[in-house]
Amino acid sequence: MKVPMLDLSRQYESLKDEMLSTLDEVMTSTRFILGDNVKQLEKSVADYSNVQYGIGVANGSDALHIALQACGVTTGDEVITTPFTFFATAGAIARTGATPVFVDIDPVTFNIDPSKIEAAITDKTKAIMPVHLYGQCADMDPIIEIAEKHNIYIVEDAAQSIGSSYKGRTSGQLGDAACYSFFPTKNLGAYGDAGMIVTDNEELAERMSVIRVHGSKPKYHHHILGYNSRLDEMQAAILNVKFPHLNEWSEQRRDNAENYTKLLKELLPEEVTVPVEEENRYHVFHQYTIRVSKRDELQGFLKENGVATMIYYPLPLHVQPVFKELGYKEGDFPEAEKAAKEALSLPMFPELTTEQQTYVVEMMAKFYKKV
Numbered sequence: 001m002k003v004p005m006l007d008l009s010r011q012y013e014s015l016k017d018e019m020l021s022t023l024d025e026v027m028t029s030t031r032f033i034l035g036d037n038v039k040q041l042e043k044s045v046a047d048y049s050n051v052q053y054g055i056g057v058a059n060g061s062d063a064l065h066i067a068l069q070a071c072g073v074t075t076g077d078e079v080i081t082t083p084f085t086f087f088a089t090a091g092a093i094a095r096t097g098a099t100p101v102f103v104d105i106d107p108v109t110f111n112i113d114p115s116k117i118e119a120a121i122t123d124k125t126k127a128i129m130p131v132h133l134y135g136q137c138a139d140m141d142p143i144i145e146i147a148e149k150h151n152i153y154i155v156e157d158a159a160q161s162i163g164s165s166y167k168g169r170t171s172g173q174l175g176d177a178a179c180y181s182f183f184p185t186k187n188l189g190a191y192g193d194a195g196m197i198v199t200d201n202e203e204l205a206e207r208m209s210v211i212r213v214h215g216s217k218p219k220y221h222h223h224i225l226g227y228n229s230r231l232d233e234m235q236a237a238i239l240n241v242k243f244p245h246l247n248e249w250s251e252q253r254r255d256n257a258e259n260y261t262k263l264l265k266e267l268l269p270e271e272v273t274v275p276v277e278e279e280n281r282y283h284v285f286h287q288y289t290i291r292v293s294k295r296d297e298l299q300g301f302l303k304e305n306g307v308a309t310m311i312y313y314p315l316p317l318h319v320q321p322v323f324k325e326l327g328y329k330e331g332d333f334p335e336a337e338k339a340a341k342e343a344l345s346l347p348m349f350p351e352l353t354t355e356q357q358t359y360v361v362e363m364m365a366k367f368y369k370k371v
């Protein structure tokens with residue numbers, strides 16, 4: 001049996017007719033940039049996040065960068081974030097000219113550890129950028145408390161967490177602004193690059209929508225240095241077809257996660273640490289990520305047996321060559337470093353079958369020589 005990390009073809013088959021007709025409509029309309037499809041998606045995603053404004057942009061990385069820029073983050077400022085995330089989180093911070101300041105993670109959730117944030121705050125700290133990794137919200141209440149106390153912004157990296165919630169509040173309404181990615185592999189994925197910022201702050205929303213069109217307002221008059229980062233009509237049309245299915249897909253991911261956990265607890269209770277859904281969170285399982293010893297050997301064995309897995313992420317950001325001048329070294333964030341050596345993400349997508357899941361876990365058991 002072959003089990004891919006992700007199979008987008010089953011989803012396309014189920015939506016094919018609608019997709020082709022909506023793309024035909026866009027092409028027939030000849031309106032390709034910032035038209036009705038983008039407006040509709042912005043409204044859907046803002047409503048879904050329980051905030052007023054959605055600003056469609058070219059991708060999730062630009063969403064992070066534009067959100068920070070709109071908050072006034074610039075050269076000389078510091079932004080606190082986690083070293084255990086996709087590169088774009090800290091890349092967006094560095095692109096504003098600000099310095100990423102890393103804080104270690106909570107080993108249970110893999111998210112930033114709020115109890116370590118206060119020690120990293122200086123008078124240059126302008127914002128905190130928590131990442132809701134793998135689809136589960138970071139522990140936001142203490143983060144919100146710290147941000148209020150020091151009068152700094154929170155920009156959520158919600159690239160992996162659309163649909164998740166924290167104590168009844170959605171990912172997207174837990175900070176001053178939140179950034180989604182619609183990269184094809186994300187829970188709501190376009191057929192190319194796309195992203196969105198959501199916010200309840202009118203002034204920030206206005207600035208973001210100006211920044212994405214070269215800082216132009218009125219047209220051809222530039223008060224802010226923006227750039228071209230728009231979500232296009234084709235991608236928005238595709239996402240509008242997918243959006244009504246998002247909740248159902250999240251539920252299917254959660255069912256798959258529950259099934260993995262059941263199987264793993266049965267067969268490999270000692271060898272595998274399964275993901276934990278913290279109390280009062282709704283985890284949308286963008287990834288189902290376990291911790292194991294002999295991780296690389298396990299991954300190799302699974303690959304030989306037709307099972308794809310991924311390591312998110314093998315090298316924490318504080319030891320990335322590009323951030324060398326920040327002065328961090330191996331040993332600075334032991335939990336992030338340990339996670340980078342132990343984390344393994346198993347195949348996860350809504351259409352994953354129970355037979356496939358059983359096979360994945362049986363192969364794992366075979367590796368650990370239990371069966």
Ligand SMILES: *Cc1c(COP(=O)(O)O)cnc(C)c1O
Pocket residue numbers: 059060061062085086088089131157159160180181182183193194195
């Ligand atoms: C995918 C992702 C991004 C970047 O999104 P793109 O749309 O690929 O630019 C940023 N942060 C995290 C945590 C991500 O997973």
